[in-house]
């Protein structure tokens with residue numbers, strides 16, 4: 001297993017949000033997590049990435065055989081975890097490309113690899129920017145500075161294609177994208193699929209899943225996974241909403 | 251041109267005193283020094299209401315008066331370095347006059363080593379339609395004392411872009427006075443200060459709008475860490491008759507520790523009609539969401555904080571007109587950041 005989440009309980013500001021969540025992700029798998037607003041999807045993503053402000057009160061998370069919860073956020077990233085934020089922050093003054101090169105080199109050092117030089121990196125960045133249909137002026141701006149909602153999401157995937165994580169958790173990366181942007185984002189994700197890398201995609205819409213075929217679809221409600229199925233579950237959810245499941249799971 | 255002073259005395263041997271075409275230099279030393287100084291000011295009334303400026307005038311023993319001839323664009327920056335060794339006191343004096351339609355860039359670096367003390371006065375007269383870029387960079391030792399005053403007057407149509415960057419020094423007090431004397435005179439003022447350890451940086455600025463259609467945009471940023479203390483008092487005065495003046499004053503401060511303190515007082519006093527004025531000040535801490543974003547990409551916690559501090563400073567430093575200088579100053583600040591005590595910790 002690449003990721004094993006077992007009976008995870010987490011609170012935010014003392015309020016229980018995740019209440020016994022379990023999830024196993026194998027190499028090369030694509031998992032979709034759907035669920036009503038406020039059910040804890042972003043909380044799960046943040047707890048996996050190590051955000052302060054959430055307290056894990058019970059349960060374990062093992063990532064590539066190691067205790068994920070014992071690691072700092074940067075260690076998790078260097079171990080190959082990537083979080084695509086639902087709301088990426090704007091960081092004026094920190095250059096997008098500068099950040100990415102520093103991030104990639106931190107990862108390479110962690111793995112005992114040599115650092116990438118500026119020239120090699122620019123070649124890589126240009127190639128990925130083309131894939132994500134991002135102009136060069138995009139890359140040289142401050143992180144997400146002045147980006148539209150859709151541009152921010154594309155930038156998240158751009159970063160992911162450069163960092164090449166073992167596991168990407170993408171939190172509503174498809175929200176607010178038009179059909180063309182959605183295709184670009186799906187292209188970016190699919191370009192990384194190699195039978196080893198895995199994806200956990202939080203989404204409200206099954207339309208993303210017609211571009212990125214999931215192996216499993218989970219429904220998160222009330223802080224737990226209440227149903228797991230295949231692609232057809234996403235279609236059911238789209239047709240019937242969540243109420244029947246939430247009611248059935250009591 | 252590079253002029254190097256040590257404890258207030260010009261060192262011709264390590265200077266390059268050949269001025270660019272159209273620029274003349276007068277040394278303000280010896281028996282003729284005082285006369286030359288007074289002549290360079292051309293009776294421009296400099297009320298010595300400041301005790302340290304008066305002391306500077308009384309102690310005058312060396313300095314430079316620079317003049318850029320009418321219509322001349324001086325090639326390359328005029329670079330003045332005020333150094334001072336430990337236990338020494340320097341009285342630095344500089345006069346720059348830009349004749350009508352001329353332009354130049356003046357860089358004044360103040361860098362005392364050890365427990366030195368410097369008292370610097372810089373007078374700049376920008377005549378009609380001249381263009382000035384003035385950069386003051388203070389990067390003294392942590393034990394050094396720096397007191398400085400710049401009095402800058404702008405005649406009709408003159409424009410001045412002014413930078414004041416204070417990175418070091420035990421005790422720093424800087425007075426910037428800009429007088430917009432002629433119609434259409436305009437200035438952009440960019441300030442940055444950094445106080446860590448037990449260091450104290452005090453910036454007092456005053457801009458006088460004395461003529462119609464004068465414009466001022468002033469932007470100061472301060473960073474304090476450890477038990478450092480910063481003060482920013484910025485005053486803009488729009489005098490009677492200075493109608494259609496346009497003035498903006500902004501100050502943003504970043505506190506990196508619980509004990510760090512920055513006091514700010516932006517002030518606008520307006521006695522004219524039809525003016526456009528705004529001012530505001532904020533003081534905050536590093537944004538935890540931004541720190542987390544960077545860490546989630548694999549950047550270490552300390553490095554993430556350093557990046558954000560540099561980004562905050564870059565809003566000012568990035569305005570410097572010379573790219574190599576931007577990198578240089580970012581580097582100077584960066585070299586001071588490893589010492590950060592408890593940077594970024596929530597209060």
Ligand SMILES: Nc1ncnc2c1ncn2[C@@H]1O[C@H](COP(=O)(O)OP(=O)(O)O)[C@@H](O)[C@H]1O
Nearest residue numbers: 012013017036037038039040041042043044053
């Ligand atoms: N930092 C926080 N402090 C307090 N409550 C929070 C915090 N973050 C999230 N919550 C609460 O946790 C619940 C789940 O939120 P979230 O994980 O963002 O849901 P989703 O992403 O599924 O819409 C919501 O009720 C939300 O208000």
Ligand SMILES: [Mg+2]
Nearest residue numbers: 041042043086
């Ligand atoms: Mg969410």
